Amino acid sequence: xxxxxxxxxxxxxxxxxxxxxxxxxxxxxxxxxxxxxxxxxxxxxxxxxxxxxxxxxxxxxxxxxxxxxxxxxxxxxxxxxxxxxxxxxxxxxxxxxxxxxxxxxxxxxxxxxxxxxxxxxxxxxxxxxxxxxxxxxxxxxxxxxxxxxxxxxxxxxxxxxxxxxxxxxxxxxxxxxxxxxxxxxxxxxxxxxxxxxxxxxxxxxxxxxxxxxxxxxxxxxxxxxxxxxxxxxxxxxxxxxxxxxxxxxxxxxxxxxxxxxxxxxxxxxxxxxxxxxxxxxxxxxxxxxxxxxxxxxxxxxxxxxxxxxxxxxxxxxxxxxxxxxxxxxxxxxxxxx
Amino acid sequence: xxxxxxxxxxxxxxxxxxxxxxxxxxxxxxxxxxxxxxxxxxxxxxxxxxxxxxxxxxxxxxxxxxxxxxxxxxxxxxxxxxxxxxxxxxxxxxxxxxxxxxxxxxxxxxxxxxxxxxxxxxxxxxxxxxxxxxxxxxxxxxxxxxxxxxxxxxxxxxxxxxxxxxxxxxxxxxxxxxxxxxxxxxxxxxxxxxxxxxxxxxxxxxxxxxxxxxxxxxxxxxxxxxxxxxxxxxxxxxxxxxxxxxxxxxxxxxxxxxxxxxxxxxxxxxxxxxxxxxxxxxxxxxxxxxxxxxxxxxxxxxxxxxxxxxx
Numbered sequence: 001x002x003x004x005x006x007x008x009x010x011x012x013x014x015x016x017x018x019x020x021x022x023x024x025x026x027x028x029x030x031x032x033x034x035x036x037x038x039x040x041x042x043x044x045x046x047x048x049x050x051x052x053x054x055x056x057x058x059x060x061x062x063x064x065x066x067x068x069x070x071x072x073x074x075x076x077x078x079x080x081x082x083x084x085x086x087x088x089x090x091x092x093x094x095x096x097x098x099x100x101x102x103x104x105x106x107x108x109x110x111x112x113x114x115x116x117x118x119x120x121x122x123x124x125x126x127x128x129x130x131x132x133x134x135x136x137x138x139x140x141x142x143x144x145x146x147x148x149x150x151x152x153x154x155x156x157x158x159x160x161x162x163x164x165x166x167x168x169x170x171x172x173x174x175x176x177x178x179x180x181x182x183x184x185x186x187x188x189x190x191x192x193x194x195x196x197x198x199x200x201x202x203x204x205x206x207x208x209x210x211x212x213x214x215x216x217x218x219x220x221x222x223x224x225x226x227x228x229x230x231x232x233x234x235x236x237x238x239x240x241x242x243x244x245x246x247x248x249x250x251x252x253x254x255x256x257x258x259x260x261x262x263x264x265x266x267x268x269x270x271x272x273x274x275x276x277x278x279x280x281x282x283x284x285x286x287x288x289x290x291x292x293x294x295x296x297x298x299x300x301x302x303x304x305x306x307x308x309x310x311x312x313x314x315x316x317x318x319x320x321x322x323x324x325x326x327x328x329x330x331x332x333x334x335x336x337x
Numbered sequence: 338x339x340x341x342x343x344x345x346x347x348x349x350x351x352x353x354x355x356x357x358x359x360x361x362x363x364x365x366x367x368x369x370x371x372x373x374x375x376x377x378x379x380x381x382x383x384x385x386x387x388x389x390x391x392x393x394x395x396x397x398x399x400x401x402x403x404x405x406x407x408x409x410x411x412x413x414x415x416x417x418x419x420x421x422x423x424x425x426x427x428x429x430x431x432x433x434x435x436x437x438x439x440x441x442x443x444x445x446x447x448x449x450x451x452x453x454x455x456x457x458x459x460x461x462x463x464x465x466x467x468x469x470x471x472x473x474x475x476x477x478x479x480x481x482x483x484x485x486x487x488x489x490x491x492x493x494x495x496x497x498x499x500x501x502x503x504x505x506x507x508x509x510x511x512x513x514x515x516x517x518x519x520x521x522x523x524x525x526x527x528x529x530x531x532x533x534x535x536x537x538x539x540x541x542x543x544x545x546x547x548x549x550x551x552x553x554x555x556x557x558x559x560x561x562x563x564x565x566x567x568x569x570x571x572x573x574x575x576x577x578x579x580x581x582x583x584x585x586x587x588x589x590x591x592x593x594x595x596x597x598x599x600x601x602x603x604x605x606x607x608x609x610x611x612x613x614x615x616x617x618x619x620x621x622x623x624x625x626x627x628x629x630x631x632x633x634x635x636x637x638x639x640x641x642x643x644x645x646x647x648x
Contacts, residue, residue: 179356179627
């Protein structure tokens with residue numbers, strides 16, 4: 001008989017009670033967060049990249065805009081590693097007559113020069129440019145995400161709290177706005193405004209708040225029927241006090257998570273805009289414009305495009321991992337998506 | 338149901354009108370005119386303005402524009418290819434872009450579904466971890482990075498596929514762009530399938546199906562997958578947007594003569610009739626997909642049309 005019937009879902013340990021000391025909300029969040037390896041890895045990478053974005057450009061004697069036209073397209077050369085035969089400034093050029101290996105440092109007599117990531121087609125140091133680009137991209141992304149948070153959160157909270165006609169009008173407007181592809185909004189906006197950091201932040205601000213407002217509204221709808229809101233109102237609190245002082249602190253988890261997810265979107269959009277030619281004006285650079293520059297010569301000098309791509313991919317990956325981890329930490333019951 | 342569809346159709350039409358209005362206003366705010374040529378005298382400029390109807394009051398220009406748009410007449414291109422009707426420019430390019438987009442969605446959906454299924458069925462094993470890693474990378478790495486990597490390795494180094502699009506060999510040239518574009522779709526669908534499947538597999542009716550004595554393939558295909566598929570429809574709409582954005586860059590990288598590269602050219606050469614036309618087409622396409630997805634979802638899941646909108 002036993003061969004035919006196998007018991008399913010027999011968890012013996014389900015009957016065992018265990019007692020846990022009650023912990024504060026934030027302590028539990030922290031505990032859950034640090035137990036998820038991928039989230040911690042993401043956090044470490046973000047900290048590393050932010051660190052290099054701050055100090056990286058100052059670590060060399062070059063700055064991001066000085067052009068040294070006699071030293072263009074130098075392959076990466078790192079002190080120490082060069083003795084191991086890697087990153088010693090040699091690169092293989094494939095020409096019509098076959099491939100040949102050249103070392104610009106030796107050929108030009110620049111034995112004391114070190115371009116850690118190489119130099120670009122104008123002889124600018126790529127290490128400095130990569131990290132100042134990462135700095136620009138990060139500033140844009142974080143600023144856009146924070147402004148989105150403020151706008152989207154307020155819109156969603158107000159719409160959800162007042163309900164009725166207000167909600168109806170606000171949601172219809174949102175539906176119409178959401179019906180316009182972001183691509184169209186951003187492109188058009190950057191065409192009429194002068195390209196630059198502020199413009200890109202503004203464009204991102206206009207497009208990315210919708211997701212945030214949806215989350216804020218859904219949370220508000222869940223919370224506004226609860227007793228602490230009623231209690232607050234009985235005590236004579238005004239609407240705005242309830243929205244921002246009573247409800248807001250209770251939905252901070254999903255909001256922070258959403259901010260973490262909108263940062264990679266912002267980085268991606270910025271990179272995309274630079275690639276299309278609507279990004280940060282020269283000589284300033286961002287990760288996107290570096291990739292776009294490197295793209296022009298990526299078959300001959302692939303080392304120029306690799307560092308910015310790796311930094312950007314790592315950054316986006318890390319923010320996604322961090323967001324995933326935070327979401328689970330704040331709300332372990334929620335679905336994984 | 339009728340009421341729900343009607344409501345959605347009305348919102349869509351309103352959205353489209355709003356877009357045309359926004360496009361129209363924005364285009365008029367744009368700096369620089371297509372007649373920036375210094376060789377033109379003021380008189381010649383006036384003649385040109387009159388020829389293209391740019392001297393009329395805004396309202397009349399707008400009214401005329403809406404009518405023309407709906408008829409598919411987008412005017413002529415000013416800069417990219419002088420005096421060619423835009424509809425003609427687009428006509429030859431749209432099928433190429435749609436083909437590649439369609440390949441990308443199909444490929445992404447199939448591979449994503451398989452990856453998600455494997456991850457859910459072999460939960461917490463090495464296979465699951467591999468699938469999860471693939472999907473996380475697919476979500477976080479922009480499609481043009483994949484495009485560059487493919488183009489460098491397969492196109493430039495090993496010469497498996499043509500590096501640049503070749504109209505004579507459309508099939509082979511579409512493989513790399515489609516694969517690059519499909520990565521995000523694949524990753525999103527894989528993630529979504531995995532979490533939906535895990536939820537469905539843990540439900541009571543799966544236990545019931547198993548206790549009826551159905552084979553595991555029957556259970557998975559007939560019961561689990563079917564229920565898991567419903568919510569996956571919802572991710573399709575956002576994916577279309579991503580495909581549009583991705584196609585711009587991917588088309589530039591592979592030099593595909595599609596609408597994406599046309600839009601990039603138009604942006605860079607300030608050809609605002611083309612930008613308006615393409616923005617309109619992109620928006621219309623997007624709104625149409627959203628409408629279809631919403632209606633489909635309403636038909637499949639009655640809770641949606643019965644007023645439980647929310648998020």
